[in-house]
Every structure is written in structure tokens, then in C-alpha cells.
Amino acid sequence: MSVFTTLEFAEVDAWLKGYTIGHLTRLEGIASGIENTNYFVTTSHGEYVLTVFEKLTANELPWYLELMAHLAGRGIPCPNPVGRLDDGYLGELKGKPASLVTRLRGRSITQPTTTACAEVGELLADMHQAGKSYTKPMANPRGAAWFAGTAERVRPMLSADNAALLVEELGFAQAAFKLTDLPGGVVHVDLFRDNVLFEGERLSGVIDFYFACQDRWLYDLAITVNDWCVTEAGELDPARAQALVAAYHKVRPLTAAERAAWVAMLRAGALRFWLSRLYDLHFPRPGELTHAKDPTHFERIVRHHRAQPELLQGLLP
Numbered sequence: 001m002s003v004f005t006t007l008e009f010a011e012v013d014a015w016l017k018g019y020t021i022g023h024l025t026r027l028e029g030i031a032s033g034i035e036n037t038n039y040f041v042t043t044s045h046g047e048y049v050l051t052v053f054e055k056l057t058a059n060e061l062p063w064y065l066e067l068m069a070h071l072a073g074r075g076i077p078c079p080n081p082v083g084r085l086d087d088g089y090l091g092e093l094k095g096k097p098a099s100l101v102t103r104l105r106g107r108s109i110t111q112p113t114t115t116a117c118a119e120v121g122e123l124l125a126d127m128h129q130a131g132k133s134y135t136k137p138m139a140n141p142r143g144a145a146w147f148a149g150t151a152e153r154v155r156p157m158l159s160a161d162n163a164a165l166l167v168e169e170l171g172f173a174q175a176a177f178k179l180t181d182l183p184g185g186v187v188h189v190d191l192f193r194d195n196v197l198f199e200g201e202r203l204s205g206v207i208d209f210y211f212a213c214q215d216r217w218l219y220d221l222a223i224t225v226n227d228w229c230v231t232e233a234g235e236l237d238p239a240r241a242q243a244l245v246a247a248y249h250k251v252r253p254l255t256a257a258e259r260a261a262w263v264a265m266l267r268a269g270a271l272r273f274w275l276s277r278l279y280d281l282h283f284p285r286p287g288e289l290t291h292a293k294d295p296t297h298f299e300r301i302v303r304h305h306r307a308q309p310e311l312l313q314g315l316l317p
């Protein structure tokens, strides 16, 4: 469950006086999600999501909230933060930073079709385009230094075979991160199935921007393909991957340098989540509910990617 901070109806109703969105008619805790406390809020004016931030601080949050406002203003179907009477997006509840954003329609899907994957590819390219004019810097907190530090922490927990695989893949990813000719800008870098909403086969929303940063666009595309177009066995489904990448390419054509780096980015993107899942499994935060996701899924993806570079390269239009 993900209501870490319990809120009362009267307290939220009073808090809403800092906004001009009417009075509270319904308050409902949201069960999914593992990072923050989320409530669906219905008022006399509309439907919203209230988030109480459990880790990010009031200094860090404006970058993400202003990014969402920027993207929403350009037609990206992402949560749009509601401005407060005092002009910011950020309030406080129970001594923690809190915000209200618009509630999006739709539900996440677990079995994506090629049509759904094409929708995701187009959306990702649109986000990259819309983010070009959002130039406030934000380095990727899961960049090269994080890869190295996390690998060092988790390596002793692995079998000899997996430890050797990790060291090799780390070296490979670090070399790929040194490539300087890849274009970039705002990236989501966590555009997994649970962060996209659909109404039927039409994409209706993209959520959870709290890993977003400035990084290479190709890396974001690789991370997205690694989730949307991979089977439970960790194998790429070429039909889904081709649909996603082709739809992306139609909006923002890939450059020659990106084509050359594609396989490396897929491998680095898979390693990123193998590492974070290993870390969360072996070093759970104190007091945290156990939600660790299965690292072996990404270990399998890493192994498959290593074994079939031609297939990966052949996914490009």
C-alpha cells in the first residue's frame, strides 16, 4: 500500500483553501505506487491527485512540477500541477511537501499490443520534442557514477558467474556513456507499463516524472523498449519493438550516431534496472515495505541482449 501519510477529509478540505478548485467532495487513498503517498481528490470543480512527497524535498520538487506544467502546456497528456493562491505549485501537509495535479483518465496495461507500443513510441518522441524548451539543468542521478557505486555494492551478493557478467556489462555501459555525439534533453527514463495509462488502445496519460532529468534521448528510448517490448522470458518481441521505434522515429528521426549506439544503449538501459533492482533487494531502506521487483528479469534481458546484437540492430527503421 502506498498511503504512508494518512490524511483526514477535514484537513484536506481546509488545505484546499490554498487553491481555487472548489471544496472537497471525496478523498480516496491510492493503493499502488511505492515512493509517495497519493490520494484521489474530487472537488466541486474536478478530479485531482494529491501527492505527499516522502523523499523528495521542497528544494528538489519545483524542477519536476515545472517540467510537468511545461509538457502539459504543450499537449503531452501528463499530470498538470495546479497552481496555488500563493503562486507556487508546492504546498505542505503534515510537515511534508505536497502538490495537486490533474487526474488523468485510463488504466495501465500489462499486455501491450503493437498498436499500444506505437502509441508509446510516438508519445516518447513528442515528450522529447516538447522538453527541448525546458532547459533547466538536472543531471541524471543514476548516471555513470551511480552505476559504478551500485555495482560495487551489489557485486559481493552475486554468484561468480553473475558477478563476472556485471563487471563486463559495467565496462561496456561506461564506454557507451562516454559517447558525446548523442543528442539529448529532457528524458523520463522510467517509462514502464505502470507509468502509462490507456483508454482502450488510445494512450491517455503518462505519469511518474520523478526520475526525469536531462540525458540522452536514445537512452530513454532503449529503457522504454526494454519494458514495453520484452516478453516475460526477457526476450525482445521484434514486432512490438519495431512498432515502438518506428513511431518514435517518425516524429524524431534517429541520427547516424544514434543508430551506431543503439545496441549499447539497450544493454546499458537493461543494466540500469538490473542494478537498481539488485540494490533494492539486498539493501532495503529501513522501515520500508518490501516491494522489491525481480532483478533476474533484467539479468535475463542483459544476457539476451548480449547474445543477439544483429537482432537488436535490425529493429531500427
Ligand SMILES: Nc1ncnc2c1ncn2[C@@H]1O[C@H](COP(=O)(O)OP(=O)(O)OP(=O)(O)O)[C@@H](O)[C@H]1O
Pocket (backbone or CB within 6 Å): 002, 030, 032, 033, 034, 035, 036, 037, 038, 049, 079, 101, 102, 103, 104, 105, 194, 205, 207, 208
Ligand atoms: N495524475 C494521475 N492521474 C491518474 N492516476 C494517477 C495519477 N497519478 C498517479 N495515479 C495513480 O496512482 C498510482 C500511483 O502513482 P505513482 O506511480 O506516481 O506512485 P509513486 O509511489 O509516486 O511512484 P512509483 O511508481 O515509483 O511507486 C498510479 O499507478 C496511478 O494508478
Ligand SMILES: N[C@@H](CCO)C(=O)O
Pocket (backbone or CB within 6 Å): 190, 192, 273, 276, 277, 293
Ligand atoms: N520501473 C522501475 C521501478 C520504479 O522506478 C523497475 O521496474 O524496476
